Amino acid sequence: MRLVPFDPRSLRVRLMLLAALSIGLTLLVAGVTLSVVFERHIERRIADELSFRWTELAGSLRLDAEGRPELARSPADPRYGRPLSGAYWQVEAAGGAPLRSRSLWDRRLETPADAPTDAAFEIDGFEPDSEFYVVSRPVVLVGAGGEDVPLTLSVALDHDEIQAARESFDADLVKALSVIAAALLAGALLQAHLGLSPLRTLRERIAAIRAGRTDRLGAGFPSEIQPLADDLDRLLDRQDVLIGRARDRAGALAHGFKTPLTILTLESRRLADAGDADGARVLREQVEIMRRHVERELARARIRGSALGGSALGAGRAAELGLTVHRLVDTVRRLPFSDRIDFSVDVPAELRIRMDRDDLGEVVGNLLDNARKFAVSAIAVRAVVDATAGLVRVEVADDGPGFDRPAAPERNHDGSGLGLAIVEDVLGAYGTHLTRDRSGGRTVVGFTIGRAEPTWEGKVAAE
Incomplete structure (x- = not known):
């Protein structure tokens, strides 16, 4: 398979451009779709993890001797103990100061009053353009006097983790799609090469006709190309018939002129024998001119070949x-x-x-x-x-x-x-x-x- 110069009229170039365009658009849509699907999948995983964390914290939540909320045991995630680590929890009681993880330091999670309790939601983070995923649900504890103590437990994770995971996935996705694009383009090139091979065969057989190695295209082409080859063969057959007829007519014309010219030649001799030398000379010259014209035109009519690109086509x-x-x-x-x-x-x-x-x-x-x-x-x-x-x-x-x-x-x-x-x-x-x-x-x-x-x-x- 050899490379050919770029030619916008080439079928190969047109097929490859269309293939590249369609492959590029398809992979672009596929990449965007996969990236969005991956992000939603991660968000669902984060929501599940937040629910698990909330359940863990709610299970260790209790009231101290003064009726204030506290954790009976430390959470499993050590990030809760590092300031601004990206993992946070907060317990709010009516009329009291909130209980917060050390990771919140001196800040608090600002959850809206109408926040959903059955799904994760987003709130603004501590930095510009940052966001937190939050699960916030009510918890009811029993006080020392048997009364119900309503609390709100919120658990949050920084959105940057999701963004970092998406960027990492997008980088790997670009590499994978690039390999797929290269493979598809190679397949498209092979498909174009194989698909256009009958046209190359047609061109080679036409060249063989021009070179005199054969006189017809023959069979063996795909069903889409064979009618064209048959039509070309019929044109060549027609040309042979026309040339044959022209040669036959030329022969008949030569035979038809032979007798009149012979009679005129004899007449010129008769005039010479009768003493009319000038008349005989004029008649003989005209007969010779006629013979020369007839012979040359008949020879031209019998010519079969015709120059076309340096080869004898036909x-x-x-x-x-x-x-x-x-x-x-x-x-x-x-x-x-x-x-x-x-x-x-x-x-x-x-x-x-x-x-x-x-x-x-x-x-x-x-x-x-x-x-x-x-x-x-x-x-x-x-x-x-x-x-x-x-x-x-x-x-x-x-x-x-x-x-x-x-x-x-x-x-x-x-x-x-x-x-x-x-x-x-x-x-x-x-x-x-x-x-x-x-x-x-x-x-x-x-x-x-x-x-x-x-x-x-x-x-x-x-x-």
Whole structure:
């Protein structure tokens, strides 16, 4: 799983931002809720403890010989004996001075007259912003004469203990929620990675189509993605059908023009034989112009590939360069005057390029035929691979006089002069162009095209 640059249009970034927002809000609400629940739990525990303390003190409360309240035994909590320790008790009698714990020192618990007797309540503490939790209930003792002596026993604990416990709990809670947040974010990242993997697979298969390793996306996608892949495959099928129809129509058009042009050519000869040399020349020139236009437009109609981002999208599977070159060289060897020429081919057998097989045949066939018309004794075809750039340089060289001199008439009697123009049109459809060079007594024409990865069978054969 690799990190990608931040891109607000990225689905991964959007999913992670939404996950982070939802996780953050959820954990924030959970943290506040747990903190409040914990505080209420502590308050209930404090209320229970105050009730226990009140019961303990009430059980040891008695009247002395003068009828004043006193404790029969010291409380268990030693904090009652330390001034301002946070634990306090106080006994109030009507018309008398209150009996207080030593921890109150010279202060007293100011309980309201309407304070509840069945629950704990809060009062202001001795310091600003401080509070006490208090339980205050009446106690009735029996005096020496058998009379009832009403008293009020109050027990208090400082609220700071609850606050300290809550702060400690909140600190631990933040650490725990941070770990949970990290785990949830990691899970969200993994979920986004796995959830978007079908889109990566789709992109890889489209790249494979562009590279010529395959011609369709195929099956194997999740049910949400498969309809998209099927639609794209149907578009490619439709494109193949349209290209096939265009090629068929181009062939039919070529066949349809062939007879009229042949008749016009014969008519130009008849005019020449009849002595109308000017009329024959004009007719022959117009026929040649028509033939050139028809052949070039038909060649353009047959082009399958189209340049898009440096790859032959729509060109189908990649072409096997070595096989195509050897096949075309064998064909050119059968043409007139080829028996005087030595052909050499230096193209790796497993080399494949990003071009349609028919388009490649159009390009290499025209280059070989052009070289045949000029070559004296040798034609060489070679391919140079630039593995770093993923490109292939294809060159056809001959030892002829070059482009400054025309081909021998006997070798070009059936040519229209459109071979290289057609090659330029085909290469232009793939985003490249034809280069011409003259050096060392040789004419070199060539082009650069993207290299296609070898098929599985080609890799095995290479190994």
